[in-house]
Amino acid sequence: MAQYARGSAVAVIRLRNPPVNALSRAVLQALEDGLKKADADPSVKAVMICGENGKFSAGADIRGFSAPKRLGGALGPVVSLIESSEKPVVAAIEGVALGGGLEVALGCHYRIAHVKARMGLPEVTLGLLPGAEGTQRLPRLIGVPAALDMITTGKHIPATEALKLGLVDEIVEENTIEAAIRLANKVIGQPLGPRRLSLKPVPKVPNMEAFLDEALAKVKRQARGCLAPELCFQAVRAATQSPFADGVRRERELFQVLLSSGQAQALQYAFFAERAVRRWATPGGASWSSAAPQPVRRAAVIGLGTMGRGIVTSLVKANIPLVALEQDLENLNKGRKAVMFLLEREAMKMEGGAQVLDFHNPARLQFTVDFDLLRDVDLVIEAVFENMALKKEIFHKLSKICKPGALLCTNTSALNIDEIASATNRPQQVIGTHFFSPAHVMRLLEIIYGRHTSPTAIATAMQLATALKKVGVVVGNCFGFVGNRMMFPYVQQAVFLLEEGSRPDAVDQALEDFGFKIGPFRMSDLAGLDVGWRSRKDQGLTGPSLPAGTPARQRRGQRYSPLPDLLCEHGRFGQKTGKGWYLYEKAGGRTATPDPWLLNFLSQYRDTHGIQTRFIDQEEILERCLFSLINEGFAILAEGIASGPEHLDVIYINGYGWPKHRGGPMFYASTVGLPRVLAKLQKYSEAHPDVPGLQPSAFLKKLAAVGNPPLKEWMSYLSQQSSKL
Numbered sequence: 001m002a003q004y005a006r007g008s009a010v011a012v013i014r015l016r017n018p019p020v021n022a023l024s025r026a027v028l029q030a031l032e033d034g035l036k037k038a039d040a041d042p043s044v045k046a047v048m049i050c051g052e053n054g055k056f057s058a059g060a061d062i063r064g065f066s067a068p069k070r071l072g073g074a075l076g077p078v079v080s081l082i083e084s085s086e087k088p089v090v091a092a093i094e095g096v097a098l099g100g101g102l103e104v105a106l107g108c109h110y111r112i113a114h115v116k117a118r119m120g121l122p123e124v125t126l127g128l129l130p131g132a133e134g135t136q137r138l139p140r141l142i143g144v145p146a147a148l149d150m151i152t153t154g155k156h157i158p159a160t161e162a163l164k165l166g167l168v169d170e171i172v173e174e175n176t177i178e179a180a181i182r183l184a185n186k187v188i189g190q191p192l193g194p195r196r197l198s199l200k201p202v203p204k205v206p207n208m209e210a211f212l213d214e215a216l217a218k219v220k221r222q223a224r225g226c227l228a229p230e231l232c233f234q235a236v237r238a239a240t241q242s243p244f245a246d247g248v249r250r251e252r253e254l255f256q257v258l259l260s261s262g263q264a265q266a267l268q269y270a271f272f273a274e275r276a277v278r279r280w281a282t283p284g285g286a287s288w289s290s291a292a293p294q295p296v297r298r299a300a301v302i303g304l305g306t307m308g309r310g311i312v313t314s315l316v317k318a319n320i321p322l323v324a325l326e327q328d329l330e331n332l333n334k335g336r337k338a339v340m341f342l343l344e345r346e347a348m349k350m351e352g353g354a355q356v357l358d359f360h361n362p363a364r365l366q367f368t369v370d371f372d373l374l375r376d377v378d379l380v381i382e383a384v385f386e387n388m389a390l391k392k393e394i395f396h397k398l399s400k401i402c403k404p405g406a407l408l409c410t411n412t413s414a415l416n417i418d419e420i421a422s423a424t425n426r427p428q429q430v431i432g433t434h435f436f437s438p439a440h441v442m443r444l445l446e447i448i449y450g451r452h453t454s455p456t457a458i459a460t461a462m463q464l465a466t467a468l469k470k471v472g473v474v475v476g477n478c479f480g481f482v483g484n485r486m487m488f489p490y491v492q493q494a495v496f497l498l499e500e501g502s503r504p505d506a507v508d509q510a511l512e513d514f515g516f517k518i519g520p521f522r523m524s525d526l527a528g529l530d531v532g533w534r535s536r537k538d539q540g541l542t543g544p545s546l547p548a549g550t551p552a553r554q555r556r557g558q559r560y561s562p563l564p565d566l567l568c569e570h571g572r573f574g575q576k577t578g579k580g581w582y583l584y585e586k587a588g589g590r591t592a593t594p595d596p597w598l599l600n601f602l603s604q605y606r607d608t609h610g611i612q613t614r615f616i617d618q619e620e621i622l623e624r625c626l627f628s629l630i631n632e633g634f635a636i637l638a639e640g641i642a643s644g645p646e647h648l649d650v651i652y653i654n655g656y657g658w659p660k661h662r663g664g665p666m667f668y669a670s671t672v673g674l675p676r677v678l679a680k681l682q683k684y685s686e687a688h689p690d691v692p693g694l695q696p697s698a699f700l701k702k703l704a705a706v707g708n709p710p711l712k713e714w715m716s717y718l719s720q721q722s723s724k725l
């Protein structure tokens with residue numbers, strides 16, 4: 001709703017739709033009614049629009065885009081109505097003015113913002129464009145380069161920047177509403193023509209066409225298959241080429257194209273999925289609604305390797321005082337130097353820089369080799385390398401040293417949380433926190449509860465994720481947890497495809513064309529092939545513990561490819577050694593080129609094992625890699641390791657480079673249709689009966705059999721009928 005009130009000469013229209021004053025049909029109707037009332041009342045000389053509870057508006061109600069009677073069409077006309085008012089209209093922007101909210105403000109004749117307010121047109125991140133005339137008004141107000149940047153990236157800008165750009169007329173530190181009313185009183189009677197953005201020309205840029213061509217090339221490069229950025233660009237370009245009314249028509253056409261694209265649905269699903277995973281629950285009945293986190297006033301990180309350095313940086317950025325511990329002085333000094341380098345770099349990106357981060361202050365960041373300094377910390381994150389014996393030794397020590405309430409977190413990508421917890425006297429306070437590299441950049445934090453982990457521990461880890469500005473996703477304990485467990489069959493298929501005749505660059509290209517930031521072989525070279533090799537040796541799959549006589553391409557009765565092991569035996573660990581699945585310009589180089597040595601090696605390998613080389617098309621590459629990953633996802637859901645498909649999708653989007661405009665693997669499966677996914681898996685598993693990852697999971701079969709229900713209903717089939725699976 002919007003509340004209309006009349007003060008002296010200024011009528012106040014307050015947008016009201018908690019929590020963020022989203023512009024629903026009802027709000028828009030009330031806004032329109034308020035404007036008409038003000039217009040008809042001769043004692044009203046000006047209007048002020050603001051939002052309830054210190055927030056202007058977060059824009060159109062996103063849920064309305066999928067409603068049968070779609071919201072949206074009504075917004076543009078309301079913005080026009082505001083602009084055409086014969087009485088000055090002032091927007092008082094507090095909190096956020098985003099999307100349609102900012103478009104409403106752009107319809108106003110004056111905009112005044114609180115210094116802490118943020119503004120933006122983030123529609124592009126939802127697969128849309130600012131379809132309420134925003135693509136036509138914003139360039140007229142702040143110029144084409146700045147408008148293009150805001151509209152094609154969707155970034156939120158602070159009020160101070162908005163003032164510099166001319167997006168707002170004034171910023172205030174005190175009461176925005178009172179300041180806006182003062183401004184409204186002041187401008188009564190002044191001509192409104194110059195304040196109507198639709199009447200202004202688009203400011204000229206020298207050599208506009210060349211500028212636009214370059215901007216388009218940049219937008220396309222960054223979009224990687226996502227439609228919205230390019231259509232946003234086209235709408236802004238229309239503003240530079242056509243009168244306002246024609247530009248608005250073009251904007252509407254482009255908006256409709258996006259609205260009906262599957263990408264908008266996927267991105268909006270991703271928006272809500274990210275929020276849904278905050279409401280975590282475990283099969284044991286613990287949940288976000290009843291568990292309270294404990295405060296973390298001081299933390300510790302153990303191990304200053306690649307992961308530890310990123311985690312320390314992340315904690316410093318979150319303003320959490322901490323102790324960073326290494327096993328000896330040599331490693332400590334190496335780690336300290338690397339952390340300082342990361343922090344200096346982060347500080348340069350921030351307003352206030354090193355002073356704000358305060359990392360030279362030992363009270364905030366202390367480096368040590370002394371375990372005793374961990375006595376009074378509230379939370380420890382162990383980030384040593386993946387070795388169960390070492391981790392258990394550390395946790396045993398921690399349970400003796402740390403104060404009773406301290407939360408003990410292990411940064412592991414696959415190891416058993418219960419086994420690590422068994423080394424302590426407080427398994428209820430042990431939890432997995434799987435960070436992704438680089439830990440100060442990547443948004444995902446997989447939070448793994450063990451058999452004994454308490455609800456308080458989970459709530460505290462989730463609170464930590466929020467403090468670190470990460471997306472925490474709570475999952476159960478199994479080998480590889482959710483992310484890596486789904487990744488295993490995907491990578492396995494990629495390697496099998498090489499055995500059968502494909503090439504690393506062909507597989508990578510197919511998956512990068514699908515939208516992945518990086519294909520599996522480039523990723524493996526980046527991460528280092530030795531990491532998986534070590535783990536396979538620990539599992540007895542390769543190396544000296546492999547029993548004599550084990551068939552080269554079989555382990556435990558299943559198909560196995562020794563290709564990655566063979567590459568490691570040749571010293572090809574990826575980028576760090578200058579060669580892996582690709583060749584690099586030097587050790588540590590980043591430019592991957594196909595390596596004739598590898599292609600020759602593959603061909604000899606196929607000859608040795610009597611494998612007939614065949615051509616493998618893009619469709620098979622995608623289906624085998626993606627559907628096997630999705631299939632594992634269904635098994636994970638059936639086992640209760642994750643409480644819904646949204647969890648899997650949020651993990652894949654934020655930790656594994658899955659293209660957000662495809663909504664995550666489980667959402668993608670729902671768009672392909674589960675019967676089709678099932679049929680393909682059945683086909684491939686018949687061709688490769690010794691590959692369990694291709695055998696359709698019982699849950700997938702069940703969902704296909706009950707008629708391919710929508711994703712949000714999947715879990716209900718599990719709880720009702722799991723006994724029959």
Ligand SMILES: CCCCCCC/C=C/C(=O)SCCNC(=O)CCNC(=O)[C@H](O)C(C)(C)COP(=O)(O)OP(=O)(O)OC[C@H]1O[C@@H](n2cnc3c(N)ncnc32)[C@H](O)[C@@H]1OP(=O)(O)O
Pocket residue numbers: 019020022023058059060061062063071072073074075076096098099100101122123126128129130131132252255272275276
């Ligand atoms: C020809 C046709 C023309 C049509 C023209 C239409 C053009 C306009 C389009 C739009 O305006 S699209 C919307 C653009 N706005 C956004 O993308 C903003 C999205 N929201 C956010 O970024 C954040 O929510 C926030 C506003 C920065 C607040 O963040 P915070 O972390 O404080 O809270 P959240 O947990 O994110 O949100 C709280 C709660 O509110 C829900 N919500 C937020 N924004 C919207 C929205 N625009 N519509 C509906 N619901 C919204 C959010 O989902 C949370 O609720 P739960 O999911 O937890 O229940």
